[in-house]
Structure formats: structure tokens, C-alpha cells
Amino acid sequence: MRLFSQLSWYFxxxxxxxxxxxxxxxxxxxxxxLPPLAVGKIVDGVSRNGMGNDRLMMWIGAMLMTAIIVYLLRYVWRVLLFGASYHLAVELREDFYRQLSRQHPAxxxxxxxxxxxxxATNDVDRVVFAAGEGVLTLVDSLVMGMAVLVVMSTQISWQLTLLALLPMPVMALMIKRYGDRLHHRFxxxxxxxxxLNDQTQESLSSIRMIKAFGLEDSQSAQFAAIAKDTGEKNLRVARVDARFDPTIYIAIALSNLLAIGGGSWMVWHGSMTLGQLTSFVMYLGLMIWPMLALAWMFNIVERGSAAWSRIRALLAEAPVVADGNKVLPEQRGLLQxxxxxxxxxxxxxxxxxxxNVNIKPGQMLGLCGPTGSGKSTLLSLIQRHFDIDQGGIRFHNLPLPQLRLDAWRSRLAVVSQTPFLFSDSVAKNIALGRPAATQSEIEHAAQLANVHEDILRLPQGYETEVGERGVMLSGGQKQRISIARALLLNAEILVLDDALSAVDGRTEHQILHNLRRWGEERTIIISAHRLSALxxxxxxxxxxxxxxxxxxNxxxxxxxDGWYREMYRYQQLEAALDDDTVQEVPHG
Structure with missing residues (x-):
């Protein structure tokens, strides 16, 4: 029941x-x-031969009209109640996504x-189900149960009502006990x-590597072990879940037994009519739903509470990097x-x-060095993935921590070491940051990234579906499409984190020449292992x-003398040897 207090802000x-x-x-x-009352009146009227056809049809018409009204009202409350719970689903998922987008690598x-x-999927569904069905069953079971209880006690016999409800306290205690167990097990x-989701996602993402190393059997065994553990834990939940209905039906059966036994004795002794006993048994039948609903409510609310605790734990995590409150000036600025x-x-x-370095608009900064020297770390700090312990980075002479993150990052266009393409067309992948870009703007960005001709050779050109993570494209094509995506943003600062590693030397030279032209008034920061890119x-x-x-320079x-000249000469020698090898390959 604590879930209802946790969601009180939404209610x-x-x-x-x-x-x-x-x-x-x-x-x-x-x-x-009304229907049980009408049936009792009809039974007494017929058994005593004191009810005419007009009166009989009146009671039957009342029951029919009641059924129609109930049908219409059920439709309306479903729209109201479940509409509210579905809005909660949308809001939770929006909050969840916003939280993920604000978080940093740590x-x-x-x-x-x-x-x-x-x-984001299963847990949110459980919370929403509890906010809809849980509220329904709570209100419906309490209102129906209390109303039936009052009518049975005041209109028929409070003694028989008390007798019939003797099994209910025991049932309530058992259901509470089951609910506590269910919460922890769920x-x-x-x-x-x-x-299980983690294993599935990793296996699907690395399926090529798994096949290349012949790890199909090993991965299958690992997946089977996780699936078995998941199944066993869900079976433990099912074992508790399965106890609810039998407990309720046994309690209801005992209630009916006591009601029929006690009611028959009262009819026999004349303290109750047969029609009243019939109405009582029908009212007792109406108590079945509140009892079942009560148990079901405990079930779904405990599941929702467990799911909510998982969601709340994630939403409560504060970002490592706090947002600032200052907005940047419109003009281009110095990056310090x-x-x-x-x-x-x-x-x-x-x-x-x-x-320490200052980069003016229109300048290009190159970063190089051995693996692990700090190039990607510096680029991460420029993007403000982390805050700096001692010192800082300024733009327009404003420290980055004082700037609004969205304002600062809107000035950046970043191409990472591992380009990511969505399972969509080439055009939509390039236009990711500017969905409203025209076809000519998309093609211009592709020409700057020297990938336009490659795209035209694809089966449907710019409308070619690239597959998940760009599986239909080569590494160089994916890098150049990612560069085109960044160029289309027309951002003030372009960051290339080893983004030319998969292209050949001639293509690299052409892209750099285009970038130099494109970036006359923009800041370009390039990190590269291949020094010709700098x-x-x-x-x-x-x-x-x-x-x-x-x-x-x-x-x-x-x-x-130093690492740069030594590495550059080594790379030039390696390139010359590769060219000689290519020339010596016989052509048949």
C-alpha cells in the first residue's frame, strides 16, 4: 500500500x-x-402468489435498466482512470529519458x-498498472464490500452476516503475509x-565477434544459465502468487457454507424468509469480487512498489556534472x-x-600522443563530461561550470572514435541534429565529408537503410557520414576524436582541405593517431x-627531435612500404 503514498504527488x-x-x-x-434485492422480492412474491405480472415486469425492467447504466458508467470510468495512468507512463518515461540524457560516463x-x-519498460509498466488497476480494485473492493456489508446487516440479518464473515479476518492476515513475501521476491x-536483458543486448551487439571466435556454444550456455536463474526467481514469485486465489476461494466457500447453514436454520424457524435468504446469498456472491479484488490489489501493488523502488533509485541519482545558469553570447568566442x-x-x-592552450575562432588545434596520453580525456573535459579538479576551461571568459549545459553543447559538434549510426536512411542519419534540413543541405555536408559519391553508389542513394549501427556500411563510410552529420549542425566548435582513422590518405587529405575551408570562422579540434591528419x-x-x-605547428x-618527428617518419616509412607492396602484387 506504500506505493499509493509514493505516487501521491501524481494523484x-x-x-x-x-x-x-x-x-x-x-x-x-x-x-x-439493486438486482439481489429485486430477485429477493420476486422470489417472495412468486412463492406467496402475491405478485402480478405488472409488478414482475417492473422489477425485471429495473434490473435491465441497471445493467445498461452500469455498462455505460464502466466505460466512462475506464477512460478517466486508465487515461490518467497512461499519462503517468508517459511522464515517467520522459523523466527516465531526461535522467539518462543528463548523466555522464561514470x-x-x-x-x-x-x-x-x-x-524503462517492464518496471514502468508495473507502476502504471498499479496506478490504474490498483486504484480501481482498491476503491471498487472497499465500496462494494462496505455497501454489501451494510445492506446485509441492516436489511436482512446482522447475526447471519457476522456468522458468514467469520473466515474473513483469517483470510486478510494470510493475504498480508503473502504480499510481504511477494514484494521481496518480485x-x-x-x-x-x-x-537477462543485459546478456541479450550484449550477445546481439557482439554477434559478429561471437561467430568469428566460435563462441556460439559458450554464449548459449551462459545465456541458458541466466535464463534458468531468471525462470527460477519468477517461479518463486509464482509460488507466492498462486496462494492468493485458493486462500480467497476457501474463505468464500466457508462463508457460503456458514451462510447457507445459518440461513436455512433461520428460515426453518421463521426469522427469515426464503426470498431474504436468496438475496443474502446473492449479496454474498457480490462479496466474492471485493475479496478477489483485494488480493489482486495486494499482488499488483506490491509488484508496482518493488518496480517503483527500482525506478526511484535511478531517478534520484544526481548528475556528476551540475547544470549552470548562464547563457552564452551569440557571437563566436575564445576557448581557453x-x-x-x-x-x-x-x-x-x-x-x-x-x-594550457587558447583557441581562437577560425583556428585548428591538433592533439596527438601515445595511447593513454590523455587526448580523449581532454576532449571529454571540453564537452564537460567531468568537472576539473584544479584549473578550468573558459569560453567567452566564462567558466564552463557556470554555463547551461544545453547552451554550451549546442556550440559543439562532436565526432567520436566509434561512430554510431541509427537503423534508418543515410539522409536521416546525416540530418540527426537538424531534422528539418533540406536535401541540398544534407548533400552539401556529405560533399564536405567526401562521402557524397559513396552514397550515390548505394542501392537507393540517400534513402538507403544502413541497418542497425550502420552494418551495411564500411568503417570509413560510417566515419564520413558521422562527420557530415556534425558539419550539418554548423556548430561553432567541431571536435573530431580520431574520426579519420578508417579512411585512406587521399580521402583524409580532401576532408581536411574541406574542413579548412568550412572552418574559416569556426574552431576545429582534431585528435588523431595518424599525424598526417594534423x-x-x-x-x-x-x-x-x-x-x-x-x-x-x-x-x-x-x-x-621528439616523439612527433619520430612517429611521423615511422608512419611515412610504413605508408611507403605499403605502396611498394601494392605495386608488387601481380595482376591476373
Whole structure:
């Protein structure tokens, strides 16, 4: 029952819908009291030969009219009640998505994809079901049960009512006990379902690797073990769930036995008529639904409460990076990076230290260095995935923590190391950030990214479906489509995180030339392992062990000993050897 208090904020806000549904349920409950009364009157009238045809037809017409009214009112309260609960589903999922979009990499280290999907779908459904069916069964069972109880006690016999209800307290205690067990077991079952989702998602995402390494049997066995554990935990829930109905039916059967036995004795001794006993038994039959509904309500509310605790735990997680409140000026600005030291959460060694650089509009900054030197970390800090321990980054001379996140990130267009394409057409993937972009604008961005000709060679051109994660395209095509997507945004700052690694040297040179033209008034930051991608940068930072080991433009760095010149010569030699190998391959 604690779920209702946890969702009280929503019930208060939607009180009109819920109040309307509750009032209609009360009216329906009262109308349902009429048929047993009418049947009792008819039985007494017929058994005593004191009821004419007109009076009989009047009672039958009243029952028929009651049924029609109840039917219409049930339709209306369903629209009111379930309409309100479906609005709750939409709101919870919007809050859930907003929470996920505000979180940063550290959050996704703690929560796996399958678990998040389970909470956004299965758990939300359970909460919504409880907010709809749970409220229905609570109100309906209480109103109907109390109304029937009052009529049985006052209009027929309070002694027989008391006798018939003797099994009910025992039943209520048993149901409460089952509800407590169900809450804990269902929470465990939902966690197991999340693990099953995780395994399914990972297996489907890595199916190519699984096949390449011949791991089908191993993965199948692992999946089977998780599925078995999930099934066992759901079976434990079912074992508790299965106890509700038998307990209720036994209690109802005992109530009927006591009612028939006690009522027969009272009819025999003349303290009750046969019609009254018939009405009493029918009223007792109406008590079956409140009893069943009460047990069902405990069931679905406990499930909803367990699901809500999982959703609330995730929604309560505050983002690692807090939002600012300042809005940026419209004009382009200077990006100032002054990082004295930055450590990842939980780490003791700094990932970056003493990194200082200013980037003016129209300039291109290159980042390079050995693997793990801090290039991606610096780009993450520019995007404000983390806050800096000592030092900071400023734009328009405003510290990033003071800026609104959406205002700052709207100035950025980012292409990551691993481009992600949606299962949609090429055109819609390019226009992801600007859905209203025209076809000519999309094609212009594709030409800048040097992928226009490749797209035209696809079966349906720009309307070709790329498949899940762009499975129909090569790595270089996916990278260039991602670059086109970023260019279409016309953002002030373009960030390329090793985004040219899968393209050949000639294509890379053409893209860089186009970027230089495109970025005359924009800031471009390129991180790359292949140093030829940095040849046009105004300044290049060579990072080693999180610090700047060398800095300067391409010619300046080649003129001095160090990691840059050594690596550039090695890459040039490697490229020359590859060209010689290609030329020596015989053509048949």
C-alpha cells in the first residue's frame, strides 16, 4: 500500500480524473445492490402468489435498466482512470529519458544497458498498472464490500452476516503475509530480468565477434544459465502468487457454507424468509469480487512498489556534472583551456596536468600522443563530461561550470572514435541534429565529408537503410557520414576524436582541405593517431603521460627531435612500404 503514498504527488495533480473515476465506481457499486434485492422480492412474491405480472415486469425492467447504466458508467470510468495512468507512463518515461540524457560516463559504468531498458519498460509498466488497476480494485473492493456489508446487516440479518464473515479476518492476515513475501521476491525477479536483458543486448551487439571466435556454444550456455536463474526467481514469485486465489476461494466457500447453514436454520424457524435468504446469498456472491479484488490489489501493488523502488533509485541519482545558469553570447568566442590537474573519480594519479592552450575562432588545434596520453580525456573535459579538479576551461571568459549545459553543447559538434549510426536512411542519419534540413543541405555536408559519391553508389542513394549501427556500411563510410552529420549542425566548435582513422590518405587529405575551408570562422579540434591528419593545424599539442611534451605547428615539430618527428617518419616509412607492396602484387 506504500506505493499509493509514493505516487501521491501524481494523484494530487490528476485529482479530477481520479475523483471522477472514484465517484462513478461508487455509483456503480450502489446500482449493483439493486438486482439481489429485486430477485429477493420476486422470489417472495412468486412463492406467496402475491405478485402480478405488472409488478414482475417492473422489477425485471429495473434490473435491465441497471445493467445498461452500469455498462455505460464502466466505460466512462475506464477512460478517466486508465487515461490518467497512461499519462503517468508517459511522464515517467520522459523523466527516465531526461535522467539518462543528463548523466555522464561514470553513471554508465554503474548501470548496464539491459538493466536500464528493463526499468524503462517492464518496471514502468508495473507502476502504471498499479496506478490504474490498483486504484480501481482498491476503491471498487472497499465500496462494494462496505455497501454489501451494510445492506446485509441492516436489511436482512446482522447475526447471519457476522456468522458468514467469520473466515474473513483469517483470510486478510494470510493475504498480508503473502504480499510481504511477494514484494521481496518480485524485486529479486526484476533484477534477474535486468541481467537477462543485459546478456541479450550484449550477445546481439557482439554477434559478429561471437561467430568469428566460435563462441556460439559458450554464449548459449551462459545465456541458458541466466535464463534458468531468471525462470527460477519468477517461479518463486509464482509460488507466492498462486496462494492468493485458493486462500480467497476457501474463505468464500466457508462463508457460503456458514451462510447457507445459518440461513436455512433461520428460515426453518421463521426469522427469515426464503426470498431474504436468496438475496443474502446473492449479496454474498457480490462479496466474492471485493475479496478477489483485494488480493489482486495486494499482488499488483506490491509488484508496482518493488518496480517503483527500482525506478526511484535511478531517478534520484544526481548528475556528476551540475547544470549552470548562464547563457552564452551569440557571437563566436575564445576557448581557453587551463588545466592544472584532473583525476578521474576514484583514481589517484592525474589523467591530465599543466595543459594550457587558447583557441581562437577560425583556428585548428591538433592533439596527438601515445595511447593513454590523455587526448580523449581532454576532449571529454571540453564537452564537460567531468568537472576539473584544479584549473578550468573558459569560453567567452566564462567558466564552463557556470554555463547551461544545453547552451554550451549546442556550440559543439562532436565526432567520436566509434561512430554510431541509427537503423534508418543515410539522409536521416546525416540530418540527426537538424531534422528539418533540406536535401541540398544534407548533400552539401556529405560533399564536405567526401562521402557524397559513396552514397550515390548505394542501392537507393540517400534513402538507403544502413541497418542497425550502420552494418551495411564500411568503417570509413560510417566515419564520413558521422562527420557530415556534425558539419550539418554548423556548430561553432567541431571536435573530431580520431574520426579519420578508417579512411585512406587521399580521402583524409580532401576532408581536411574541406574542413579548412568550412572552418574559416569556426574552431576545429582534431585528435588523431595518424599525424598526417594534423598537418593543417595552427597548433599541435603532443601529450605524453597526461602532460604537454611538445607543442607547435607541423613544420616546427618536424624540425625538432621528439616523439612527433619520430612517429611521423615511422608512419611515412610504413605508408611507403605499403605502396611498394601494392605495386608488387601481380595482376591476373
Amino acid at each position: 494530487k495533480r490528476e485529482w479530477r480524473r481520479y475523483l471522477g473515476a472514484v465517484l462513478l465506481l461508487i455509483v456503480i457499486a450502489l446500482l449493483q445492490l 553513471f554508465y559504468l554503474r548501470h548496464r544497458t539491459g538493466d536500464l531498458i528493463a526499468r 524485486k529479486s525477479a526484476q533484477a534477474a530480468f535486468s541481467s 583551456i587551463a588545466i592544472r590537474e584532473f583525476c578521474y573519480p576514484g583514481a589517484h594519479r592525474p589523467a591530465l596536468r599543466n595543459v 598537418s593543417e593545424a595552427n597548433e599541435i599539442l603532443v601529450l605524453q603521460h597526461g602532460a604537454i611534451a611538445q607543442r607547435g 607541423h613544420e616546427q615539430l618536424l624540425a625538432h
